[in-house]
Amino acid sequence: MTRFKIALLTGDGIGPEISNSSVAILKTLSEQFHLRLDIRNVEAGDRTLKRLGKALPQESIDVIETSDVCLKGPVGETAADVIVKLRQLLDLYANLRPAKAYPQVSNYRQGIDLLIVRENTEDLYRGHEFEFDGGAVALRLITKNACSRIAEYAFRMARERGLQKRVIAVHKANVLRKTDGLFSRVCREVASRNVDIDFNEMYVDAAAMNLIRNPNQFDVLVTTNLYGDILSDEAAQLVGGLGVAPSANVGDNFALFEPVHGSAPDIAGKGIANPLAMLLCVKMMMDWWALKSADESARRAAEALEDAVLCTLARTRTPDLGGNSSTREVTNSVIRQLKKEPRS
Numbered sequence: 001m002t003r004f005k006i007a008l009l010t011g012d013g014i015g016p017e018i019s020n021s022s023v024a025i026l027k028t029l030s031e032q033f034h035l036r037l038d039i040r041n042v043e044a045g046d047r048t049l050k051r052l053g054k055a056l057p058q059e060s061i062d063v064i065e066t067s068d069v070c071l072k073g074p075v076g077e078t079a080a081d082v083i084v085k086l087r088q089l090l091d092l093y094a095n096l097r098p099a100k101a102y103p104q105v106s107n108y109r110q111g112i113d114l115l116i117v118r119e120n121t122e123d124l125y126r127g128h129e130f131e132f133d134g135g136a137v138a139l140r141l142i143t144k145n146a147c148s149r150i151a152e153y154a155f156r157m158a159r160e161r162g163l164q165k166r167v168i169a170v171h172k173a174n175v176l177r178k179t180d181g182l183f184s185r186v187c188r189e190v191a192s193r194n195v196d197i198d199f200n201e202m203y204v205d206a207a208a209m210n211l212i213r214n215p216n217q218f219d220v221l222v223t224t225n226l227y228g229d230i231l232s233d234e235a236a237q238l239v240g241g242l243g244v245a246p247s248a249n250v251g252d253n254f255a256l257f258e259p260v261h262g263s264a265p266d267i268a269g270k271g272i273a274n275p276l277a278m279l280l281c282v283k284m285m286m287d288w289w290a291l292k293s294a295d296e297s298a299r300r301a302a303e304a305l306e307d308a309v310l311c312t313l314a315r316t317r318t319p320d321l322g323g324n325s326s327t328r329e330v331t332n333s334v335i336r337q338l339k340k341e342p343r344s
């Protein structure tokens, strides 16, 4: 079995608390499923900036680049210096934001199981903004290559998930004829090569409405950077909020997994941070590794971890989900569930 090298970036605020929880779970998974995990700590973020003068030092980049994957906690004020730089450096062009309704979460909507595949490198987020006398202008970059690879990725995900096998391309091509027009055209081209997957298009305003009105119609949504950013927060809220929202930044050879939430400075150090978003990142990471290396143990570990999170949600919750348990109690509950049945 190949060794799986994980760069662990703990981050700021509640980052160290939820990262400790993730390490405890990774150790349990490694024992239960005989996984060979090599966890390497890397420093980045606000505390690193204070200590070393740089939010993302070269030594950390070196460790990340020589690992198979990065598991990242939330970073505070320096978030953009860390995550935006890593996305560009490692060409992590697909941002995956799943939203799955767990019946155990109180404000859930039943049956939602969707994935937003957001283009991660272009659009207004390139930061080409200019001021002129009396106004400002932002340039939006959309290229054929980026549209093509994100659309291909979305179709692959729809096939791998094996659920509704449906991709919906979300854009506003009726108004933004050149930029979103290109995105729409390329998605259609890619759809014509993936005829086993059902394909439709939806304007972004309609998609925002339909996520509330009838979220169960969605399987995989593919969209550009800004729309994806907004729609994925909306979708996360539909299924229980930030405490249970994981995400992945994926390239062709590398992936970085991070909870959607920030460093939550208001609750840092209190021992009540919800570790489940980061634990669901561990689940996504195991799924990714299973696919990349055809490692059946990693796939079973991912499945068991999701089951353990579900069992835990039914009985033990942190205050953000209406409970009164601590980070440690939730973590211990997940560990107990994982150890319940001997696995090989």
Ligand code: ATP
Residues within 6 Å of the ligand: 013, 014, 074, 075, 076, 077, 242, 243, 260, 261, 262, 263, 264, 265, 266, 267, 272, 273, 274, 275, 277, 318, 320
């Ligand atoms: P940042 O500046 O790092 O983005 P923030 O507080 O502005 O921090 P978030 O960290 O996303 O933004 O937090 C928004 C709210 O959600 C806060 O009240 C925070 O306590 C809560 N929150 C976020 N993540 C968690 C978590 N894992 N467990 C419990 N509460 C959380």
